[in-house]
Amino acid sequence: MGRRGQSITLAISERDKVQLENLALELGITWGDRPNISKLVEAIARRKLLIRANYDWTADRINALNQARIALVDAGNIEASMVVAQLLLERSEIALPLRAELDQFVAHPVQPWRLAIEHYIRQSQPFQLSYQDAAEQVWQFTIRYAELTTHEDRQYLDCWCDETTGNQDLPELAHNRCLRLDRITDASVAPVSGQWHGGLATILVEMHLFRGLAFAYRSKTNQDEVNEWLTDSPQVRRVVRRVSSTFWLLREISRYWEDCIILSPQSLRMRMQKKVEAMHRLYDSVQDES
Template identity: 55%
Template structure:
């Protein structure tokens, strides 16, 4: 003689019912192949096949650190990883309403398909063709053989090595390097191409001397190959750095003038001198040749 199962009645809202069904679906508690089964879910909990844990015991420091990870991963183009952390945080009940709303907006504003393609190709070291049209209607085509998403002045750029050089006004050694501002690309076509992926952007070494307080306050950067005090010039620090773009490099060092002087190479030094001469003309400062 078979034993009849006992039934219980749950007084829950439609939203809570939907949440329970979602959990049942996640753990494979189903009627047939498609219908989630709340009864099976409750039975699994009762039999301790599924364990219930606290969802409000994370410290604020942990939530703050994970929240910062979302921004950091987004800045370097790891969008999928940032979304994983965002969804993990949304599962927690400790989140304040403003923080929850911010994370939900982040997930709603997911990047376009072409951006995800680029991130995927970078992870795979896969060369690709990038075509897009700017706001003026000018069409750009780039054959990309190395790329990385990098922040410059609070904006995200695609720093890439491309076969095309027309329109690039950097020095000859860096003319294959491009820095494309991603938020100015509204739509793009991205396709796989054959060939080898380059290990890095083209680079040159730039030597600069730092004076006064800047010399003592300077902290070496990962791209620095040398950072040392000059024995014959007290209080002067010599820094040699690998540079892939004179545009971004000059924007950085110009803000430290006159406590930073570029020594070598000559073509980079000459570009900075020309900027200073132009600035003197704008301020009606007479210079001698």
């Protein structure tokens, strides 16, 4: 007959007992089909299981992982984002507000309309949605091409729509819309009949870059069709980019002002020139008042 092991008594709450049983089940430490806490304690004593601190992660690490979770959601990788959320929830140092946010996310990882949009995009299926703009006006759009993207740290749906009313971009890009995801009205996405387009409407924009920007510039993948130094002006870089929204292009180049000019198309060049003239008048008016 084998020698019986010595017994010990654990003074723990019923909740902690359940947690130990669940841990034993997760690790496959059972007697038959039931969890075995004694074997679990024995495995710890024999260092088959290592116990480590669950409260030593820095705030930077936690924030980085949470940002990664959000980025995975924005990229449509919900399964991976759930793994990161579960990893964070296992930590004891997670602050209560973040824990509540993660609990809510795990319970409802993504809104149904977001899943519907991603499904329609994958299936090349035209669809309709309702959208509330910054002035709280509700629009209905029939979308025949769409892609989820990021502009200045916000998530958007860049799409080709039947409707052009109210679009202030160039006529060639009038069918393109850039819709903030958080302004899409819930439970408003539905499929429609018709053809799916191959992409957004685009135009070619030629720019010249000067001084430090010319040397520091890095080509935009899948956007720049030409990126070269001018032979007759060796310190000027010529860039020809395929653009689907002049709004975002002007936002980008306005940071560089005198280091970047638009050459074509003429309509966009004039639009940028008017913005510069308006800013010049504004500066003059402030100077006159002072």
